[in-house]
Amino acid sequence: MASILRGAAFITGAGSGIGQYTAYAFARYGVRQLALCDIRPESLEQTRSELKKRHPEVEVLSIQMDASKEDSINSAVDQTVRKFSRLDIAVNNAGIGHQDMTHELSLETWRKVMSVNLDGVFLCQRAQIRQMLKQGPLDPLPRGNRGVIVNVASMLGLVASSPVTPAVAYTSSKxxxxxxxxxxxxxxxxxxxxxxxxxxGYVGTPLLKDTVASGGMSSEVAKVPQGRLGEMEEIADSITFLASPMSSFMAGHGLAVDGGYTCQ
Known part of the structure; x- marks a missing residue:
């Protein structure tokens, strides 16, 4: 596999799902220093163990981090820099969901979703930028950079949520x-x-696959032009593209990987 990534990487929500598969993809495509962050230590250990099994040469730092807490986030970035001396790639993936329409949504749920999905991304990005401003590029400009940040939003950061899956706080946060x-x-x-x-877009997590198999959300999946759920490997590979020099002239873009859903 070609090595298209270099430097030290940092991934939040790395204990499962997209974050976990992004860790595997980063190691596969060249990252050799990797900080994995998640609020659940047991999930972090599962990712770390599998990653070391697949790529024993990768140096892994596991950090228990609460993506809604400023001190926890700042500490995670500081630990990463102390361990690896720099921070070259950051993926802000941690997030939570819900299904509520506005008239049924409590302020508590609204604030909880915002605290992780939006406040947490802001706090992570702020800490990461502060570090990246202190370091020089690994590779020469213009294609080199002082650091790359990929925020995991959602196709619901581009369009409204469906009445089948109402999620006003989630959609607003994204x-x-x-x-x-x-x-x-x-x-x-x-x-x-x-x-x-x-x-x-709709990605085939175990929970969503079970929901679709039981008949739930089948009408939503039917709206996807490719006619299927995405695979987590496909999302991880797309994050790798955004983190790599292959996307060196892209900035401020929201890359929809949704089987064509948002084109309609």
């Missing part, structure tokens, strides 16, 4: 992630920091 991504991409591109967002 639109916020897109606003944060675009604004900081413009602000920090001249300083050699590249920021983009990944916007996955």
């Amino acid at each position: 639109h916020g992630v897109m606003g944060l991504t675009k604004t900081d991409a413009v602000m920090y591109a001249p300083k050699g920091i590249r920021i983009n967002a990944m916007c996955p």
Whole structure:
């Protein structure tokens, strides 16, 4: 497998799902220093163990981190830099969901979703930018950079949620992630920091596969032009593209990987 990634990488929500598969993809495509962050230590250990089994040469730092807490986030970035001396690639993936319409949504749920999905991305990105501004590029400009950030938003950061799956707080938070991504991409591109967002569609997590198999959400999957759920490996590979020099002239973009759903 070609090595298209270099440097030290940092992934939140790495204990499962997209974050876990992104860790595997990063190791497969060349990363040799990898910080894995998640609030669940048992899930982190599962990812770390599998990663070391597949890629024993990769140096892994496991960090228990609460993506809604400023001190926890700052500590995770500090630990990464102390261990690896720099931070070259950051993937802000941690997030939570819900299904509620506005008239049924409590303020507590709204704030909880926002605290992880939007506040957490802002706090991670702020800490990462502060570090990246202190370091020089690994590779020569213009294709080199001082650091790359990929925020995991959602296709619901680009369009409204469906009445079948109402999620006003989640959708609002992901639109916020897109606003944060675009604004900081413009602000920090001249300083050699590249920021983009990944916007996955319906992805075949175990929970969603079970839901579809039982008849739930079948009408939503039927709307996907490719006629299927995405695979987590497909999302991870797309995040790898955004983190790599192959996307070196992309900044502030929300890359929809959704089987064509948002084209309709």
